[in-house]
Amino acid sequence: MASTEVETVSTGADKAKLAAVAVLVLLGFVGFYLLAAHGAWVQWAVLLVAVAAALGVGATATPGQRLIGFGRDAVKEAKKVVWPTRKEAMQVTGYVFAFVVVMALFLWLTDKLLEWVLYGLILGWR
Incomplete structure (x- = not known):
């Protein structure tokens, strides 16, 4: 059975930091x-300084440190990604386009067949 425990901030210092x-x-x-009367530069400066200070304080808390660790791990994993070559990407794109065309034709033919059966043969509305 899956655990339904929720991880919470445990220390008082972390709660105060958050x-x-x-x-x-x-x-x-x-x-x-x-500070709208003082101009846009002052407004944005105050907002950016406050957000930067909040990020600095948040980075010292345990949840912030976990988030930074998660970000580092995500970057490490993203560096492991092997991108396809141009030739492989073009081939897969061609396959996708061909599949879309085949499916469009199949759905169109199915629609026309059902239209002919229902309206032409069963109901006789033609």
């Missing part, structure tokens, strides 16, 4: 809208 992240992001948005 609360600080939320407060910093909120302050950034509030500052963005309150």
